[in-house]
Amino acid sequence: MDTLRGLGELGLGSRLKRVSEYMMKETQIAYNHFNIDFDPYLFPIFKIIVHKDGITNSEIQSSLQYTQPAITQAINKLNSKDLIIHELDEIDKRKKIIHLSKKGKDLLKTIKPIWNSIDAVIKAYTLETSSSLIEHLNSLENKLNTKSFSKAIIEHVDMKVKQHIEIITYRNEYANYFYELNVEWLQAYFYVEPYDEEILGNPEKYIINKGGHIFFAKLDNKVVGTVALMPLSNKGDFELTKMAVSPEYRGHKIGQKLMQYCIDYAKSIGLPKLILYSSRKLENAIYIYKKYGFIEIPVEPNCHYKRCDIKMELVF
Amino acid sequence: MDTLRGLGELGLGSRLKRVSEYMMKETQIAYNHFNIDFDPYLFPIFKIIVHKDGITNSEIQSSLQYTQPAITQAINKLNSKDLIIHELDEIDKRKKIIHLSKKGKDLLKTIKPIWNSIDAVIKAYTLETSSSLIEHLNSLENKLNTKSFSKAIIEHVDMKVKQHIEIITYRNEYANYFYELNVEWLQAYFYVEPYDEEILGNPEKYIINKGGHIFFAKLDNKVVGTVALMPLSNKGDFELTKMAVSPEYRGHKIGQKLMQYCIDYAKSIGLPKLILYSSRKLENAIYIYKKYGFIEIPVEPNCHYKRCDIKMELVF
DNA sequence: TAATTTTACATAAGTACTTATATAAACGTT
DNA sequence: AACGTTTATATAAGTACTTATGTAAAATTA
Numbered sequence: 001m002d003t004l005r006g007l008g009e010l011g012l013g014s015r016l017k018r019v020s021e022y023m024m025k026e027t028q029i030a031y032n033h034f035n036i037d038f039d040p041y042l043f044p045i046f047k048i049i050v051h052k053d054g055i056t057n058s059e060i061q062s063s064l065q066y067t068q069p070a071i072t073q074a075i076n077k078l079n080s081k082d083l084i085i086h087e088l089d090e091i092d093k094r095k096k097i098i099h100l101s102k103k104g105k106d107l108l109k110t111i112k113p114i115w116n117s118i119d120a121v122i123k124a125y126t127l128e129t130s131s132s133l134i135e136h137l138n139s140l141e142n143k144l145n146t147k148s149f150s151k152a153i154i155e156h157v158d159m160k161v162k163q164h165i166e167i168i169t170y171r172n173e174y175a176n177y178f179y180e181l182n183v184e185w186l187q188a189y190f191y192v193e194p195y196d197e198e199i200l201g202n203p204e205k206y207i208i209n210k211g212g213h214i215f216f217a218k219l220d221n222k223v224v225g226t227v228a229l230m231p232l233s234n235k236g237d238f239e240l241t242k243m244a245v246s247p248e249y250r251g252h253k254i255g256q257k258l259m260q261y262c263i264d265y266a267k268s269i270g271l272p273k274l275i276l277y278s279s280r281k282l283e284n285a286i287y288i289y290k291k292y293g294f295i296e297i298p299v300e301p302n303c304h305y306k307r308c309d310i311k312m313e314l315v316f
Numbered sequence: 317m318d319t320l321r322g323l324g325e326l327g328l329g330s331r332l333k334r335v336s337e338y339m340m341k342e343t344q345i346a347y348n349h350f351n352i353d354f355d356p357y358l359f360p361i362f363k364i365i366v367h368k369d370g371i372t373n374s375e376i377q378s379s380l381q382y383t384q385p386a387i388t389q390a391i392n393k394l395n396s397k398d399l400i401i402h403e404l405d406e407i408d409k410r411k412k413i414i415h416l417s418k419k420g421k422d423l424l425k426t427i428k429p430i431w432n433s434i435d436a437v438i439k440a441y442t443l444e445t446s447s448s449l450i451e452h453l454n455s456l457e458n459k460l461n462t463k464s465f466s467k468a469i470i471e472h473v474d475m476k477v478k479q480h481i482e483i484i485t486y487r488n489e490y491a492n493y494f495y496e497l498n499v500e501w502l503q504a505y506f507y508v509e510p511y512d513e514e515i516l517g518n519p520e521k522y523i524i525n526k527g528g529h530i531f532f533a534k535l536d537n538k539v540v541g542t543v544a545l546m547p548l549s550n551k552g553d554f555e556l557t558k559m560a561v562s563p564e565y566r567g568h569k570i571g572q573k574l575m576q577y578c579i580d581y582a583k584s585i586g587l588p589k590l591i592l593y594s595s596r597k598l599e600n601a602i603y604i605y606k607k608y609g610f611i612e613i614p615v616e617p618n619c620h621y622k623r624c625d626i627k628m629e630l631v632f
Numbered sequence: 633t634a635a636t637t638t639t640a641c642a643t644a645a646g647t648a649c650t651t652a653t654a655t656a657a658a659c660g661t662t
Numbered sequence: 663a664a665c666g667t668t669t670a671t672a673t674a675a676g677t678a679c680t681t682a683t684g685t686a687a688a689a690t691t692a
Contacts, residue, residue, distance in 0.1 A: 001379050002379075002381070003360065003363075003364055003379040003380055004360055004380060004381070007360065007363060008435070009434075009435050009438035009439050009442065010359075010363075010431055010434060010435045010438070011359070011360060011363075012339065012438050012442070013336050013339040013340050013343065013356060013359075014336075014357075014359065014360050015336075016332045016333075016335050016336035016339070017332070017333065017336040017337075017340075017649095018381070019332050020329050020330075020331075020332035020333040020336060021333075021649090021650095023328065023329040023332070024329050024333075027329065039678095040329060041330075041677095041678065041679090043326075043327070043329075043330065044319065044320055044323065044327060044330050047319075047323060047327075048319055056640080056641095057640070057641060058639080058640060058641080063317050063318075063319040064319055064320060065318070065320070065334070066679080066680095067679080067680065067681080068640080068641070068642090069641090069642080069643080069644095069679085069680075069681085069682095070678075070679060070680075071641095072641065072642060072643090073642095073678075073679080074678090076642095077678095092639095092640085092687080092688070093686090093687060093688090094639070094640040094641065094686070094687050094688070095640065095641085095687095096640080096641070115326055118325075118326060119324070119325050119326045122325035122326070122328050123325050123448075126325065126328070126448050126449035126450065127447070127448045128447070128448070129445060129446070129447045130445070130446075131443070131444070131445045132439075132442050132443045132444070133442035133449075133452045133453075133456060134442065136449045136452055137449075140449060333679095337679085337680095355648095357647095357648065357649090372670080372671095373670070373671060374669080374670060374671080382649080382650095383649080383650065383651080384670080384671075384672095385649085385650080385651085385671090385672080385673080385674095386648075386649060386650075387671095388671065388672060388673090389648075389649080389672095390648090392672095393648095408657075408658070408669095408670085409656090409657060409658090410656070410657045410658070410669070410670040410671065411657095411670065411671085412670080412671070
């Protein structure tokens, strides 16, 4: 029994608070799902800084109508997350001028599609005619009860990405993306071994010209992921390798899309199986490999990669 | 410039929070105005206890959907304000059974008219058709910007009281109200002097039969205030005295209404002036006396009342 | 030009929640 | 009947604000 709803207009204040807190919490869940390190409560202030580069504490305060210490504290939080940088005003030394940092700009790129989806979901939930504010809140809460806000956001983002993602085959003007995407994640999780450097720097020599294949995931004309099918030395075995997704677009199942494409392609050209090498450190990746049917097999001692401690196989 | 509003549906969460906080704060202002010691955030839980006497912590929790510690803390707050009492359940000794205290019941009587007005004001502000939740919030905030929520509540309460208040003359079945109302405030601010006891216990002997007058303020059939015009020993002077308003109904200008009635009545029967005795401790009262034209005059040494340290006069 | 007031930002502490955890009574299981 | 689990409530600490106050620079006024 929802007593708060039963209080009608009298409980409006508490009601608004409850809906607000629910939405904030659910937005946090959606951000977490997409591995975005951001707090929903920082949204208005972050948005203002994005909109007006070089804004000051008190300018933010007057346009948001929060108290000044609230702004100072939020700025400190953004600072501790390295999303902004600030400098002192040359002519008025009391003023603190705030800019987006490199990391802040990167976050902006990553988070924008989520914001678009949040906007779309809220519009879908609230653009309807009703004859009182309470009635509107009732309708919104009913919808949120049937499908959680976070789930609706996540589904909307995924749907958008699904609609716009496209898998394309190698062309030499993409050689650089192949290198960059792979080096990025290797640096983040391990380090770039000489053998990586050699292959990533010469994909045509080591993959294409040896009968292998490289695919790219394109989202709205941006290359956001890659994967390769590389022929192995012994007989006609192929290795599924060099899979990488741009950090800004992780969480959108782009890796899985590339994987499915590779599997379908391998089947279509009559390969009997696929091999892959990985590291047990990458638990999520291993989980996905298993989901797609890969089974662990013994790893040979003289593996190309130092980081490799697991070998898997998918037999068609 | 209101940036939050500019964010549209995206800023809905922050928007709802802002409106909620504003309403809570303004409700607090309205409570304070009427000398009601209550926190708006306690409203839902207090309302539930009123509705279901003998409820437990976890029953409240499940019907409000706050977290359990939030309920425990709110209950502690209500306890520290003496608005509730609790006992342990005889059969399940973990359970804490909550009842409204005497003070809680008194508060309920006082606060109900305010709640009615809050409900009426919110309805007036939010019962309208619009095509989206954001549009509804815009409309509400526009209205709150032109007249603050607290002011709207206060005006509504005053209007209600004004409509329903009625001044009536003495009848002997009201003698008790005359005594009770006066003793209540004397005990709260000073103490009941023997001279008070004598007059309050025998209003007909000391006031009515000597040509004086006693008036009562009636609100919805409840006697909520009184005042007397008592003839003084020297010549035809009259003292405006024994003014008292029920604590539950203070803040509604009932005292001023009684005062105005006395002044009008005194004029109508051709009195040349009115005298009153008071104490400088009662700053608010003195302020009101001055507002109605009373001027300070020297107080005689052998005054009836010990508490008296100021004498005032209104000459027509 | 010196003294005073105002402005910009920071810091401290309080509030109404939250999550995490503790405690004690009641219940269920064998 | 003993033992683990669940339930009812309490306590502790963290969070995103608030109000109150401090500090230093700039602007205003005498």
